[in-house]
Amino acid sequence: MTRIREDFAEILKLVRPSARVLDVGCGEGELLELLTREKQVDGQGLELGPENVAACVARGLSVVQGDGDRDLDHFPTRAFDYAILSKTLQQMREPRHVLNELLRIADQAVVSVPNFGHWRVRWALLSQGRMPETGALPEPWWSTPNIHLCTLRDFVDLCDQLGLRIDGCAALSDGRPAREIDPRAPIENWRAETALFLLSRKAEPAPPAAMPQQNLFGEVELPKPEAPVPKRRGTRKA
Amino acid sequence: MTAQAPIQAESETGGGTWRFPANRPLRLDSGATLAPLEIAYKTYGRLNDERTNAILVCHALTGDQHLASTHPVTGKPGWWDRFVGPGKPLDPDRHFIICSNVIGGCMGSTGPASIDPATGEPYGLKFPVITIADMVRAQAMLIEAMGIETLFAAIGGSMGGMQVQQWAADYPEKLFSAVIIAAAARHSAQNIAFHEVGRQAIMADPNWMSGAYLTAGVRPEKGLAVARMAAHITYLSEAALQRKFGRELQRDGLSWGFDADFQVESYLRHQGASFVDRFDANSYLYITRALDYFDLAARHGGVLAEAFMKARHVRFCVLSFSSDWLYPTAESRDIVRALNGAGCRTSFAEIATDKGHDAFFLDEPLLDQTLRGFLGAQAQARGLA
Numbered sequence: 325m326t327r328i329r330e331d332f333a334e335i336l337k338l339v340r341p342s343a344r345v346l347d348v349g350c351g352e353g354e355l356l357e358l359l360t361r362e363k364q365v366d367g368q369g370l371e372l373g374p375e376n377v378a379a380c381v382a383r384g385l386s387v388v389q390g391d392g393d394r395d396l397d398h399f400p401t402r403a404f405d406y407a408i409l410s411k412t413l414q415q416m417r418e419p420r421h422v423l424n425e426l427l428r429i430a431d432q433a434v435v436s437v438p439n440f441g442h443w444r445v446r447w448a449l450l451s452q453g454r455m456p457e458t459g460a461l462p463e464p465w466w467s468t469p470n471i472h473l474c475t476l477r478d479f480v481d482l483c484d485q486l487g488l489r490i491d492g493c494a495a496l497s498d499g500r501p502a503r504e505i506d507p508r509a510p511i512e513n514w515r516a517e518t519a520l521f522l523l524s525r526k527a528e529p530a531p532p533a534a535m536p537q538q539n540l541f542g543e544v545e546l547p548k549p550e551a552p553v554p555k556r557r558g559t560r561k562a
Numbered sequence: 563m564t565a566q567a568p569i570q571a572e573s574e575t576g577g578g579t580w581r582f583p584a585n586r587p588l589r590l591d592s593g594a595t596l597a598p599l600e601i602a603y604k605t606y607g608r609l610n611d612e613r614t615n616a617i618l619v620c621h622a623l624t625g626d627q628h629l630a631s632t633h634p635v636t637g638k639p640g641w642w643d644r645f646v647g648p649g650k651p652l653d654p655d656r657h658f659i660i661c662s663n664v665i666g667g668c669m670g671s672t673g674p675a676s677i678d679p680a681t682g683e684p685y686g687l688k689f690p691v692i693t694i695a696d697m698v699r700a701q702a703m704l705i706e707a708m709g710i711e712t713l714f715a716a717i718g719g720s721m722g723g724m725q726v727q728q729w730a731a732d733y734p735e736k737l738f739s740a741v742i743i744a745a746a747a748r749h750s751a752q753n754i755a756f757h758e759v760g761r762q763a764i765m766a767d768p769n770w771m772s773g774a775y776l777t778a779g780v781r782p783e784k785g786l787a788v789a790r791m792a793a794h795i796t797y798l799s800e801a802a803l804q805r806k807f808g809r810e811l812q813r814d815g816l817s818w819g820f821d822a823d824f825q826v827e828s829y830l831r832h833q834g835a836s837f838v839d840r841f842d843a844n845s846y847l848y849i850t851r852a853l854d855y856f857d858l859a860a861r862h863g864g865v866l867a868e869a870f871m872k873a874r875h876v877r878f879c880v881l882s883f884s885s886d887w888l889y890p891t892a893e894s895r896d897i898v899r900a901l902n903g904a905g906c907r908t909s910f911a912e913i914a915t916d917k918g919h920d921a922f923f924l925d926e927p928l929l930d931q932t933l934r935g936f937l938g939a940q941a942q943a944r945g946l947a
Contacts (some may be wrong), residue, residue: 368907374928383881384933386907388898396896400867400903510613527673 330409332358334494334520335434339363342403346370346430348392348422349412360385368404370395370510393417396425398491404430411436411518414470423486427525432491441475441513459498460517462551476513479480483523566771574654575631579670584791588665588700594690598679602664602670602706603627603823604922607654609710612737615946616710616936617652618701619661620718620725623849626669631659641923644930647658651934656946657714662704664697664725667851669698675776675842675943685844687773692848693723694856697729702736712736714944715937719743719922720889721849723849724856727869727897733860734873741879741933742888743922746893747866747900748857753841753888755919756796757893759849760789772842786843787834794833797946799885799918849938859900866896867903877943880910880935881922881929 328336332355339345341363347356353376357554369387374473380387392409393416407430408531409422414437416422426433438460439445447556448456455465462471474482485488495509495516505512507519564769574693580601582588587597604627607856609616619629619642630646646652652659666689681688716737718726723745746753764770767785770915771778795803806825810912823829854925862868882894891929901908913928915921922929941947 366907368902374911377909378928378932381909381911381932382939384939386877386909388910389912390907390910391842393754395895398899398902401904403902403905520766 329354330498330500330502331436331518331520334496335408336362336412338434338492338522339365339406340506342366344403344430345366345476346404346411348396348398348407348426350376350380350385350387352376353383353385353387355408355410356380356385356387356485357383368399374512389462392422393526396422401428402431405415406432406434408434409436410434411439414472416472416507418525419472420482420486423482423488423523426545427488427523431524433488433523434520435523436518437474437479438470438518438544439476439513439516440473441477442446442517443514444512444517456517457557458517476507476516479519479521482484483521487526488523489526491524494520498521574608575604575606577627578602580707582703582707588696588704590690590696591693592691596665596672596690598672598821599665599700599703600670600672600676601662601665601700602667602846602861603629603660603704605628605661606630606652606659609658610946611707613710614712614714614944615656616660616705616708616713617715617717618713618729619646619652619659620697620701620707620716620722620729621661621664622718622720622722622836623793623853624846624888625722626667627663628669629659633840634773634917635808636836644923644925645933651930652717656941660705660708662701664678664849665700666692666697666845666852667709673842674773674848675845677687682778684774687746687844689844689848691855692852694724694859695727695732695821695861698725701725701729705736712738714939714946715739717739717741717933718743718745720919721853723889724853724858727858730873730876730878731862731869734876737873737876738944739877739936740873741877741881741936742894742897743881743896743929744883744889744894744919745770746889747859747897750803750893756792756855759792761847761850762791763788763792764847767843769850773842773847781838782843783838786838786841786846787831789843789846790837790841791830791834796888797918797920798914801885801916802918805878805916810911817905866900869936870901870904874905876905876906877940878906878908879932880908882910882912882934883917883919883921883926884912884918886919886921931938 345365345367347369350356350371356367356369360367370390371387377387377389407426414417426463444458445456473536495505496502497517582599584597587595588599589595626643628640630640630643663669665671666673668675674685678685679830690895716726716729718926723742726742728738757781767782769780770782817823858869859866880894880898882891898910
């Protein structure tokens with residue numbers, strides 16, 4: 325089997341079997357097919373390109389052509405266990421709205437974002453005074469689809485503002501296995517090239533015990549108390 | 563019941579007229595009944611032993627059962643020949659494909675030109691008003707008579723797509739998958755308005771004779787042709803008309819009169835004139851009325867999703883065309899929203915084309931690809947592949 329993209333591998337570990345999954349921006353359906361095969365999920369995709377939709381349909385996937393900014397209203401409230409948005413939040417016109425929508429539609433959202441606080445980005449800006457072009461952000465400023473870039477710290481702040489709980493976070497960098505991180509740790513805002521978040525609404529209790537006792541990385545373990553509350557943001561330099 | 567034609571065991575293409583006797587009437591939404599009932603149909607391919615490979619194709623307003631075989635009146639290839647045939651998305655080597663003429667039609671199924679058993683004369687306006695649900699109820703009788711419990715797929719474009727939605731609402735247990743192309747869940751004011759123009763054109767023709775033209779031995783050809791011309795414009799897009807005709811003239815110079823100077827006029831006149839050879843004016847009135855009355859949500863408390871609540875096991879594929887202004891993409895998205903709301907497995911694609919509503923008859927590679935992919939994947943899920 326071909327190598328699985330490391331963010332896909334992480335999502336695969338994260339999603340519990342037979343879950344209902346919405347993949348926003350599902351491309352040709354690689355992730356949905358993987359999740360269907362390995363976790364028997366009931367998958368649904370949203371995808372902008374009609375050719376990609378046709379490819380998904382031929383794979384037996386259910387995919388609606390649409391735009392994450394505009395067409396999430398196609399899906400009813402709490403229709404899914406997970407809504408996945410892989411590396412595209414920064415391309416949305418209204419990231420706040422999109423996050424709120426994801427957590428209206430699904431109990432949990434899996435969202436990955438490139439970290440503009442990564443040391444390479446900071447170094448490029450500091451040393452050259454130019455918009456950085458890195459592995460995670462390869463395009464020049466005038467053609468990048470990334471219109472709403474943020475740092476890890478910005479994203480954590482936004483989650484707090486929107487009343488979202490971070491149930492888990494992993495750092496991803498190309499070609500290397502994912503690493504579980506505390507997204508509020510200042511060092512990670514330098515180190516993590518891309519971060520994958522598992523989010524849920526604070527107000528609502530976590531889904532009932534039907535959820536197997538798996539941590540973010542799929543290892544079965546004993547239930548543990550709520551992760552320690554990190555120190556208030558803004559008290560340390562990042 | 564008396565089966566006119568048995569299910570084909572040997573021949574690839576079959577068909578005939580299924581007659582339901584007077585003791586098996588079709589109950590209509592209006593409260594009236596229709597009996598005896600005749601349904602003209604064509605089939606392509608063979609029903610497998612498990613009876614799991616049947617596809618029903620629902621035709622559009624002026625279509626008929628001649629899906630992929632030469633039309634007996636016009637001599638032209640079947641209206642969906644492009645998509646039905648060996649190696650095509652609907653493949654008689656794998657599927658048992660059924661297409662029946664809707665009731666109210668004029669190609670063999672009971673319609674206003676049929677003989678009213680009460681009078682021995684053509685029904686004319688004595689024919690009861692029918693609905694899309696009535697058409698589907700008749701199709702369900704045919705499918706049942708053929709011994710088919712579940713359709714592998716119901717597929718239709720335009721009015722055919724409305725019938726497919728009605729199938730999902732009324733007979734979800736008989737569906738495995740459904741394809742709805744360039745359709746809407748209800749007729750808009752604009753849709754009704756265009757149809758009214760067509761009906762008024764027919765009724766203004768002195769040869770219409772209040773619907774009794776067949777008894778009088780005449781036909782309201784001029785009125786029907788104008789109705790077709792007006793409707794035909796709605797099937798195309800402005801860009802397609804411009805590309806095809808622009809302001810090109812039929813011959814050098816203007817006539818300084820009212821001949822068909824412009825090629826587009828000549829084209830429309832031809833469309834109108836050839837239509838009257840194969841279509842009945844009263845059928846046109848009745849079927850357009852059925853379309854205007856179509857509002858699937860209204861039958862379910864005003865909530866379209868309610869119509870699909872029992873169809874959660876059905877896999878849906880909804881397709882629209884970007885330049886279709888008769889049933890625009892927004893109408894298809896409403897269907898998709900309702901299907902998602904009901905929790906149905908739904909795929910949707912808007913196919914970019916400038917060919918307008920009629921694109922579903924035409925060479926659209928992405929339509930072919932999506933249909934082929936969807937049916938292929940569903941065949942696997944159904945254990946046919």
